[in-house]
Amino acid sequence: MNLRCIIVDDEPNAVNLLEVLIGQTTQWQLLGKCYNALEAIEFLKKHTVDFIFLDINMPHLTGMELAGLLPKETKIVFTTAYAEHAAESYAYQTIDYLLKPITLKRFVAATQKIEAAFNPPPAATTTSATTSPEPDYFFFKSGKTLRKILLADILYFESEKEYVRLATATEELLIYRRLKDIEEQLQTPFVRVHNSYIVNSRLLNKIQDNHIYIGTKQIPISEKFREGFMEVIRQRIF
Known part of the structure; x- marks a missing residue:
């Protein structure tokens, strides 16, 4: 795919690495290299x-400050050594968030996301006859008891070895299931954010420094699940 891009980075070595990776793995046009945000503007x-x-992290204007000045339709791939800005970055048209040092394997994965962002797959068509409504509750087995829990009341699921802890605002249950099995039965607003956590995105209090705050719980967002989670959140960002 013939895409046009620029690099904005105050570190010459980082710029050179990206230029080499682009040349080796893509057919994109690298139109320019800017060493600060003012040059980019x-x-x-x-x-x-x-x-x-x-x-x-750049002089004069940071990348986040520059992103806030760009037209909303401008897509961005952030490149940084600091993971703590990842959640904030998805307030913009962020395709990916690359942590330095950028490896060839990680860059190739990013190229796939970038090209997919400009060539999305066609939307699946469904009919009312084949679409089944999302259930609003499940029965969960805890010990010898089957407990009916409304999905809207669930804050998060937390993996604990062979068990999963289900938490609502008023109670917690231990369920003898794998987190993966539960994930397969859930739909949005439930989203996986970590190997050990699935959260109800409708009940989040805030997202800060790569952590979710929900109820009284602070939950980390892992690199593996960050993009999928932020895709859900981005639909609700003003």
Whole structure:
């Protein structure tokens, strides 16, 4: 796919690495290399790009500050050594969040996401005859008891070895199931955020520094599940 991009990063070595990776693995046009946000602003006044590789910690203006000045349709791939900005980054049209040092394997995975963002698969068509409504409750077996729990009341599921802890605002149950098995039966707003956690995105209090706050619980967002989680959250960001 012939996409147009620029690199915005104040570290020459990081710029050179990205340039090499782009040349080795894609057919994209690298239109420019900017070493601070002010250079990027001037460049973008004269050139149209499809997306930007954008560092976060830069002089004059940070990458986040620059992202806030860009048109909403401008897509971004953040490149940074700091994981704590990941959740904040998805307030913009973020395709991916690459942590430095960027490896070839991780970059190739990013190229697939980038090209998919510009060539999304066709939407699946369904009919009312084949679409079944999402259940609003399940019966969960805890010990010798089957407990009926409304899905809307569940804050999160937490894996504990061979058990899963189900938490609501008023109670917790231990269920003899694997988290993966539970995940397969759930739909949005439930989303996997960590090897040990599935959360109800409708009941989140806040997202900060790569952590979710829900009820009285602080839950980490792992690199593996971050993008899928933020895709759900991005639909509700103003």
